[in-house]
Amino acid sequence: MTLAAEIKDHSPEKLLAPVLSAFWDEDRSWTLDVYRRHDGYEGLRKALAMTPDDLIAYVKEAGLRGRGGAGFPTGMKWQFIPQGDGKPHYLVVNADESEPGTCKDIPLLFANPHSLIEGIVIACYAIRSSHAFVYLRGEVVPVLRRLHAAVAEAYAAGFLGEDILGSGLDLDLTVHAGAGAYICGEETALLDSLEGRRGQPRLRPPFPAVAGLYACPTVVNNVESIASVPAILHKGKDWFRSMGSEKSPGFTLYSLSGHVASPGQYEAPLGITLRQLLDMSGGMRPGHRLKFWTPGGSSTPMFTEEHLDVPLDYEGVGAAGSMLGTKALQCFDETTCVVRAVTRWTEFYAHESCGKCTPCREGTYWLVQLLRDIEAGKGRMEDLDKLNDIADNINGKSFCALGDGAASPIFSSLKYFREEYEQHITGRGCPFDPAKSTAWADHRTEVNA
């Protein structure tokens, strides 16, 4: 690749599109004052001037798709809420960001919580809800502080509470802190948890749109999805559709992490490639090359160097055999042992399996036993087929996607790195030195250089 040519044609200024992150570098960016200086709550005014049905149609036409992993069209989710049914409707925002590698909603809520609150008011107007919840994972107290403060500001300014902006819309917003459980990021487990129960997924149907929170029609949306709505209203659906592709329009937050020169948040139109992101941000850490990466968290099948040019949108990543997921681009270089990485992820899934479904509860346990043996040089060749077999018995055979997620790293790592597994078995141990993968491994050489 000729970097010089690429840089001219594809400068970061052209490739990136900061919208939600546009003013995170300003002093007190989380406050209502700063948000309003950046046209905050202007989208809400436009929304309130429409009928709720027109508003739903508008968001549908904009083509916004869920940013929490599944990519379901947001407007369609809203449309599924039955109207005139006499039951209360609820909006529940999924802020339980816990997918390994995923780190977009937390900085977003830390730096710009009002974009979420404005989006919540708009969504509740659309689905005729007068009570919304933000289910925030508990382990992020700095974010909880800012959400508490932002909600209080929004109430004081009349953006929450009774008769919002004279529209007749009444809305209460409750911030709810979770208590540590990855599974609660799954929407029906989240609802059970919000009802004060163990977070275990529910059998669907009925879907939350019909019987969600307290068995009432409920929309569950990811933070970034809802926070993207105000900008769509304010700047228009055509502006939104001018970014990304026909089926994956708009902007989104990509989170670059791992052995890269500049880990962080990159907000760009959907469809940017990892190569473009790496080129503009300094590439992998000096002297190393990309070995494997995840496009959207540990639950999305891993990619290798050959996938550097896959467009990171829903269709592009899907066609390449993985999923866009949460756009958590975890990059690992050649110092990283893939068996170690997959073993650790699998330990995570075993720990976080809620225990409801047998294939996931038992399968993740046995995967861990096999993987630990292999990593320790005590594995046998037939264990590799057994891994595949167990993963196959979990995948698609449990209530929720946790089991599918647990199978993904197994399938994909065996597909791309079977040799490395075999090396652990024939060499009776791990050929990698973990000290070389650490963030400080090259520090001294760098200083001396």
Add this chain to the structure above:
Amino acid sequence: MTTSSSQRGVGLGMPELPAPDYPDDVRARLEADAREVVARYPDSRSALLPLLHLVQSEEGHVTRTGMRFCAEVLGLTTAEVTAVATFYTMYRRRPSGDYQVGVCTNTLCAVMGGDAIFEELQEHLGVGNGETTDDGRITLEHIECNAACDYAPVVMVNWEFFDNQTPASARRMVDDLRAGRPVTPTRGAPLCTFKETARILAGFPDEREGAVEAGGSAGPASLVGLKLAKGEHPAARVVHPRGAAAPHGEPPHEPSPTEHLSSHDAPQDTSASDPANPAGPTAEEGE
């Protein structure tokens, strides 16, 4: 019906007596708080998670008394409350330290050095996973991904972010905590005790002056894309890939001896950065 068999071993004799109640003044205070929490929800049971945070803020962990209180306030059985309290990892079921130091050992942080940090702290503090130092100051544990992967390796103290840690920086931080010196997170407010943190989690805003402002608008990694988009380029453009795919001819990594079933939860030991020179990169940092 027992709630603490894990602490005492499984007893086969008399069923456990009901937990004692809180003293009257404590109960009155908690009841007032609980009313406020319950009022936030259309259905009272939804208040259970925040109420468990609330009773944890009273005693530092979820006691049988705390669970009985939750059950009475919400009209549930203690069995129903226990089922919930034991499901979520943030509820402690044993007395623990003022500061919960959690080292992320999920894959990305582990690879970037979280394993080495966790090992260093275990050695330095002389405690294992989930254990508390003798002075009651620090409970050490390994945690799962905390949504800060662009700041790896990450350590959380009372659920405040300590980004881009090294074994040396983490060791210095726990020393400061034990000595009572002020410790400031990378992002977030100056540390409060675990009990005070639990109260915020119950939904009672942090009233300390400057707590919301602390840490600035966003951490540096959160801003890299924005800065690039504004035309601020990184210092040096690195010509990547070079080098071979896998290291050859190196001694096999010896796995840890702790790989038995009861270590299910624990990360495996890995060789630390450089045992001969544990200060490692912070030698430069300190200068």
